[in-house]
Amino acid sequence: MRAYVVSRLAQTALVVFLSLTAVFAMVRLSGDPVLLFMPMDIQAKDVNEFRQRLGFNDPMPVQYARFLAGAVRGDFGDSLRYRQDAMGLVLERLPATLLLAGTSLLLTFAVAVPLGVLSAVRRDGLLDHVATISTVLGQATPGFWLGLMLIYLFSVQLRWLPTGGMGGVAHLVMPTIVLAAFYAARVARLTRSAVLEVLGEDYILTARAKGLGEGRVIGKHTLRNSAIPIVTLAGLEAGQVLGGAVITETIFAWPGLGRLTVQALLNRDFPVVLAAVFFISLMYTVINLVVDLVYGWLDPRVHLR
Amino acid sequence: MGGSGGARVWRRPGTRALSNEKWLGIGLTLTALLAAFAASWLSPHDPLRTDFPQSLQPPGAAGHLLGTDQLGRDLFARVLHGARLALFIGGCTVVLTAVVGGSLGLVAGFVERWPSAVLMRIADVQLSFPFILLAMTINAIVGLGLRNIILSLSAAGWVVYARVVRGEVLSVKQRDYVQAAAALGMSRTRLAVRHVLPNVAPSIIVVASLQFSSFIVAEAAISFLGFGIQPPTPAWGSMLSESRDFVYVAWWLAAFPGAALALTALGVNLLGDWLRDTMDPKLRV
Numbered sequence: 330m331r332a333y334v335v336s337r338l339a340q341t342a343l344v345v346f347l348s349l350t351a352v353f354a355m356v357r358l359s360g361d362p363v364l365l366f367m368p369m370d371i372q373a374k375d376v377n378e379f380r381q382r383l384g385f386n387d388p389m390p391v392q393y394a395r396f397l398a399g400a401v402r403g404d405f406g407d408s409l410r411y412r413q414d415a416m417g418l419v420l421e422r423l424p425a426t427l428l429l430a431g432t433s434l435l436l437t438f439a440v441a442v443p444l445g446v447l448s449a450v451r452r453d454g455l456l457d458h459v460a461t462i463s464t465v466l467g468q469a470t471p472g473f474w475l476g477l478m479l480i481y482l483f484s485v486q487l488r489w490l491p492t493g494g495m496g497g498v499a500h501l502v503m504p505t506i507v508l509a510a511f512y513a514a515r516v517a518r519l520t521r522s523a524v525l526e527v528l529g530e531d532y533i534l535t536a537r538a539k540g541l542g543e544g545r546v547i548g549k550h551t552l553r554n555s556a557i558p559i560v561t562l563a564g565l566e567a568g569q570v571l572g573g574a575v576i577t578e579t580i581f582a583w584p585g586l587g588r589l590t591v592q593a594l595l596n597r598d599f600p601v602v603l604a605a606v607f608f609i610s611l612m613y614t615v616i617n618l619v620v621d622l623v624y625g626w627l628d629p630r631v632h633l634r
Numbered sequence: 635m636g637g638s639g640g641a642r643v644w645r646r647p648g649t650r651a652l653s654n655e656k657w658l659g660i661g662l663t664l665t666a667l668l669a670a671f672a673a674s675w676l677s678p679h680d681p682l683r684t685d686f687p688q689s690l691q692p693p694g695a696a697g698h699l700l701g702t703d704q705l706g707r708d709l710f711a712r713v714l715h716g717a718r719l720a721l722f723i724g725g726c727t728v729v730l731t732a733v734v735g736g737s738l739g740l741v742a743g744f745v746e747r748w749p750s751a752v753l754m755r756i757a758d759v760q761l762s763f764p765f766i767l768l769a770m771t772i773n774a775i776v777g778l779g780l781r782n783i784i785l786s787l788s789a790a791g792w793v794v795y796a797r798v799v800r801g802e803v804l805s806v807k808q809r810d811y812v813q814a815a816a817a818l819g820m821s822r823t824r825l826a827v828r829h830v831l832p833n834v835a836p837s838i839i840v841v842a843s844l845q846f847s848s849f850i851v852a853e854a855a856i857s858f859l860g861f862g863i864q865p866p867t868p869a870w871g872s873m874l875s876e877s878r879d880f881v882y883v884a885w886w887l888a889a890f891p892g893a894a895l896a897l898t899a900l901g902v903n904l905l906g907d908w909l910r911d912t913m914d915p916k917l918r919v
Contacts, residue, residue: 340758347759355775465655469900471851473858474874474892481885492881572764576855580878590767591859594774606771610763 330625337621341614348610349400349603353393356599383409396603405604408593415600419586419608425495426585429577430570432501433508441513442559445520449528450547460517467514472573476507476580493582500581508577512566519562523555530554556627564620568613656908662901669717669894679708681715681868690884701886704876705866709886712868713894719869720898723784724850728842730788735795736838742796743803744826754800757793765790766852773861783862787849798841802834836913843906847899854895870895 380386383406384395399405405415448457483490483503490499527533528551536546575587582588586605593601669676679698685706693701693709700709742750760768773786806812812829820828856862857871865872870891877887 343755344759347756348763351759352771352775355772465903466896466900469847469903470896471854471892471899473855473871474888474896477874477878477881477888477892481881481888485882485885569764569766572766575764575767575770576859579859587767591770594771595860602771606763609767613763 337618341611341618344614345607345610349607352603352606353396356602357389400607405607406600408598408601410596410598415604418589418601419604422584422586422589425583426574426578426587429501429504429508429583429585430574432505433512433570434567436505436509437513437516441516442520445517446524446547446552449521449524452525464514464517467510470510472507472511473576473580475510476503476577479503479507493580495584504577504581504583507580508570508573511573512570515566516559516562520555520559523558524551527551527555557624560620560623560627564617567616571609571613655904659901659904659908662897663905666717666721666898666901669714670721673711673714673718677708677711677714679711681707681711682866683707690880693886700890701884703887704880709890712873713890715868716870716873716891717894717898719863719867720850720853720895723780723787723853724846726784727787727791727849728846730784731792731845732795732838732842734788735792736799738792739796739799740803740826740831740834743800743807744822753796757796760790760793766855769852770856770859770861773856778861778864780863783853783856787852791845791849794845795838795841798837799834802837803830806830806833840906840910840913843902843909847902847906850902851895851899
């Protein structure tokens, strides 16, 4: 078990290292970061001074080594735009993203898992049909369009909710729904098919044959066994929530990591881009590791190596 | 309900509610294709021609079926031409990723030496990053525009094919007829093309159909965020992005391009689900 965790952590480090190297290479191959960042009317003297100060005049291997040495300590240099520590900016925005992701995941599991279980148990019933159609719609509806339509309905027409920004609970409602919608649709569909698959197993027939009540058959025998595929998907998708947050945060002007990344890319503020990439890939791989550890707990047959 | 539950579960886990909906999928997909191919015939207006005195007209006003945008351009024409762009980008990306990812997966399944290990590690690294964020970052760095958005989506999307195809190849390779052909001295290239590829093809088709809509939506999302396709080109994503400034005065600017996008994605998704259920029910993507 410990050996497994250690080897996975080593893999995590490798993944983070490779993604940083890839982004560093792409950034440097795409052109002079100073010229891309600077406005057109800047004087040549200032460009050169700026370049000297940030070390862009050094040979590429030297720059790469310096970049890696900094990255190990979480130091990606200062933001070109805000002149603040890039990692500091990322960490400052992190709580907002975690809050939004947390409420969305909570909403997803509170709605999608019961919905999936109920539509599997009462298969082809009215609820099943309604659930199937709404999950198919939920998967096809792009989050940013859903967001715009919700803003039109609840902010412009009804004036119930603010259009964006961060503040009270009211600010959290629409971003949470938008971020949860797509994810919830997938989780509900997967829960349904996982539960259906387990309901066809022999041990469920046995449980019924020995006269167990339906509540125990579903609650104990079925749910526990269908948890594995649900957790797999939850883990895979939890990372995609970070991607969804980019869009949701932009629509609702939510001051999180996703919006920071988009703005940094638009402004060509590469130290912030690299810091954000570092942080997101770290979070994503750690989430996956946690999911794998949860398997072992859910299903003792799974041997982690 | 205890007794009835036992008999029901023996049916194949599909969804009856969906079995008729393949027709909805086919219908919506054909509508999108029609809009894309016949855009210029279906609407007399030029999607780029501005007519400022006629700006922000509501749907149905004076010859503009879906109204006009902030510069007086016909929204119906722009939505139709948006379909052309979306399907073109989705189609190119699907073909590119299927060919590149599929071939790499085929090779990685056959050649069990270090190149395939390296390839699969690269796939792991890519999968350790949210797809949309990866495509957006690549696009922001390589540059905007039609060609670059296709390349960015492909660079982010080939991994799924490589993984699925490699997995299939590894299992097909063990079957008796492949082993027999190998024992008879068939060359590896011939074996791959004649025996393995036809068996892997259904998976590639299913993955492609399921990926198609996610590429269309991802392109729109990236253009919405300010990368990808730039205004005034009528892409659904950039139209939605521009509509944000007019949410208080012109709801139609956000409603119609988004509805077109959602319905296209829905149609292609339903089609993909149906293809998976008929061709490769075990596949999970």
